[in-house]
Amino acid sequence: MRRWVLIAVPYLWLLALFLVPFVIVFKISLSDVALARPPYIPQFSWDDGIWAFLRELDFENYIFLTTDSLYWKAYLSSLKIAVFSTFLTLLVGYPIAYGMARAPEEWRPTLMMLVILPFWTSFLIRVYSWMGILSQEGYLNQILMWTGIISTPLTILNTNTAVYVGIVYTYLPFMILPIYAALDRLDGSLIEAAEDLGCSRFQAFWLVTFPLSRNGVIAGSFLVFIPALGEFVIPSILGGSKTLMIGKVLWEEFFSNRDWPVASAVAVVLLLILVVPIVLFQRNQQRQAEAEQ
Amino acid sequence: MGQNVFAPWTDPAAEPLIRFQNVTKRFGSFVAIDDLTLDIYEQEFFALLGPSGCGKTTLMRMLAGFENASEGRIELAGQDIDGIPPNKRAVNMMFQSYALFPHLSVWDNIAFGLRRDRMAKAEIDARVDEMLKLTRLESFARRKPHQISGGQRQRVALARSLAKAPKLLLLDEPLGALDKKLRQETQFELMDIQEKTGTTFVIVTHDQEEAMTVASRVAVMDHGRIIQVATPEEIYEGPNSVYVADFIGDVNLIEGRATASGEDGYSIEWAAGQPPLSAQSKRPFTDAQRCHLAVRPEKVAISHDRPEADNAVEGRVLDIAYLGNISTYHVELPSGLVIKAQAANTRRIARRDITWEDTVWLSWSASAAVMLAD
Ligand SMILES: Nc1ncnc2c1ncn2[C@@H]1O[C@H](COP(=O)(O)OP(=O)(O)OP(=O)(O)O)[C@@H](O)[C@H]1O
Ligand SMILES: [Mg+2]
Numbered sequence: 001m002r003r004w005v006l007i008a009v010p011y012l013w014l015l016a017l018f019l020v021p022f023v024i025v026f027k028i029s030l031s032d033v034a035l036a037r038p039p040y041i042p043q044f045s046w047d048d049g050i051w052a053f054l055r056e057l058d059f060e061n062y063i064f065l066t067t068d069s070l071y072w073k074a075y076l077s078s079l080k081i082a083v084f085s086t087f088l089t090l091l092v093g094y095p096i097a098y099g100m101a102r103a104p105e106e107w108r109p110t111l112m113m114l115v116i117l118p119f120w121t122s123f124l125i126r127v128y129s130w131m132g133i134l135s136q137e138g139y140l141n142q143i144l145m146w147t148g149i150i151s152t153p154l155t156i157l158n159t160n161t162a163v164y165v166g167i168v169y170t171y172l173p174f175m176i177l178p179i180y181a182a183l184d185r186l187d188g189s190l191i192e193a194a195e196d197l198g199c200s201r202f203q204a205f206w207l208v209t210f211p212l213s214r215n216g217v218i219a220g221s222f223l224v225f226i227p228a229l230g231e232f233v234i235p236s237i238l239g240g241s242k243t244l245m246i247g248k249v250l251w252e253e254f255f256s257n258r259d260w261p262v263a264s265a266v267a268v269v270l271l272l273i274l275v276v277p278i279v280l281f282q283r284n285q286q287r288q289a290e291a292e293q
Numbered sequence: 294m295g296q297n298v299f300a301p302w303t304d305p306a307a308e309p310l311i312r313f314q315n316v317t318k319r320f321g322s323f324v325a326i327d328d329l330t331l332d333i334y335e336q337e338f339f340a341l342l343g344p345s346g347c348g349k350t351t352l353m354r355m356l357a358g359f360e361n362a363s364e365g366r367i368e369l370a371g372q373d374i375d376g377i378p379p380n381k382r383a384v385n386m387m388f389q390s391y392a393l394f395p396h397l398s399v400w401d402n403i404a405f406g407l408r409r410d411r412m413a414k415a416e417i418d419a420r421v422d423e424m425l426k427l428t429r430l431e432s433f434a435r436r437k438p439h440q441i442s443g444g445q446r447q448r449v450a451l452a453r454s455l456a457k458a459p460k461l462l463l464l465d466e467p468l469g470a471l472d473k474k475l476r477q478e479t480q481f482e483l484m485d486i487q488e489k490t491g492t493t494f495v496i497v498t499h500d501q502e503e504a505m506t507v508a509s510r511v512a513v514m515d516h517g518r519i520i521q522v523a524t525p526e527e528i529y530e531g532p533n534s535v536y537v538a539d540f541i542g543d544v545n546l547i548e549g550r551a552t553a554s555g556e557d558g559y560s561i562e563w564a565a566g567q568p569p570l571s572a573q574s575k576r577p578f579t580d581a582q583r584c585h586l587a588v589r590p591e592k593v594a595i596s597h598d599r600p601e602a603d604n605a606v607e608g609r610v611l612d613i614a615y616l617g618n619i620s621t622y623h624v625e626l627p628s629g630l631v632i633k634a635q636a637a638n639t640r641r642i643a644r645r646d647i648t649w650e651d652t653v654w655l656s657w658s659a660s661a662a663v664m665l666a667d
Binding site for chain 2: 187189190192193194195196197198199200203207208211212291
């Protein structure tokens, strides 16, 4: 009995927080838009019965998604931005994690603190403050002009560049922490053995350090890629009118067009796209856990 | 014996391969290696012995290039090696922790160093197979290090360090995890490799028997200093200090005061009311100088009747340790000192005639004991 309860708790949790909302969203995506409250039909009523209700549902909205090029362009553009910003985050995050793992033991808790510290303030405020840095008369342009590197201010805000900056900045800790964990576990004598057997420092890094931190790199990349793909706040605040991301499209469908069924269809497709990397991520985690036993 | 004995350290013209000159290594304020001077010659099999933490690994790491000497000079083949990175030294090291690459198979671990030398693929294959055969790991070549046993891992580490056939091979406790039989076989294998390749070996070991078996010379270390460097026989038969005598093998130590009697001969007052013991020493002792007499248990004879010998003392059997081929008798003298005597069990049942609580005589010749100053 107790065992049964223990097993049931996580499943109930999943059911309540994932499956039920998903079913609701999926149901809406099969409905039709209407001037009503809530703005879609059919509405389930006990009088008509379940069959009458189900008969009204169809896949019209999904077909609509394929007819309007906006949607698949937005998906593709989101994928591109997510892949590229994950790569950028890796480029920035790896050296930081490496430096942390190499730092003297007594510094490490402080460095770790510095990485986590941004989470103590609101995500929204932090993204907004980037506007003050990246805008035409922002701090970045002021510094660049003051040092004489440029003479006319750069346009960064409201471009894809600003979105990349925002994503890399926001998700950097998710990249650093798993890589740091992998590098921290690395036995220093392995590097010495590699050098002893004829590797230069650089070769030892590529042949030993990097392969042994691979699981951290994979975990970090997924932790950045998955939320970046559906990111809505960063492209809305920092991106321009040309920045096309599915999260933004979704928001507009819901709140500007009040077309809940199409918005739901967009969300369901996004989820299906995310399922692939999430499953891959889980598999990587599992393999790592097995290798450690 | 007539043939050419390998002993370059006795030849003043011989150039050492490794030369430590007044080398000191500090970690912060801790002195790990203390003003150490040592020559090691080409083709030697040099063993480092000493208690845990005495600086054996540190000495090796300085040769491999992972630590720089704080003071002094280290030469390899006549060249000062200070600042030369590990990958530029013709030295390979087998790590005490093995340091096998966990993401590579046994085969790839062994091939790792060969690949760095840009060897032809066929050559690498042949060399790795040779190493696998030598260490009897053929059937494990495809496994990862975490899929094999501790002893097998140790052999992989050994194979990996041997693969490049370096000029100098550093082995930090290479055989500790092997069972006795495999250890002995590997010892002979190592000696064989050494003879075939002419590689110079420096080996750290906690096993004295191993050091005695394989080494051309043995260095006994303590607290970052070398106490004695000599051939295994010399170090066993003629230790230069109480520390070395006590560290290498089993020994009886009798404290007393020396008085010269004849050429190289001394008589030693060791207990009130007992006749002095006689001993010989090439090292001079002043009259009434405090000294220790070191006698190996196997040089002490045990009997019921008083024998005709240079030294004979009477005591009572306290304990008998039966070790199969030999028995060790612990005999308590009237002064309270316990002396160990060893006798071979040539008859099937150990010398039945001597048993617990018996009063027995212990005896040894004047040349059997070594006189050591404090
Ligand atoms: N990096 C280091 N920092 C500080 N102290 C060190 C360092 N490396 C070694 N030591 C100290 O130097 C001394 C000698 O260490 P070493 O590893 O050479 O001992 P060892 O003779 O190899 O011992 P064992 O037989 O246990 O392997 C030890 O007291 C050790 O604590
Ligand atoms: Mg050691």
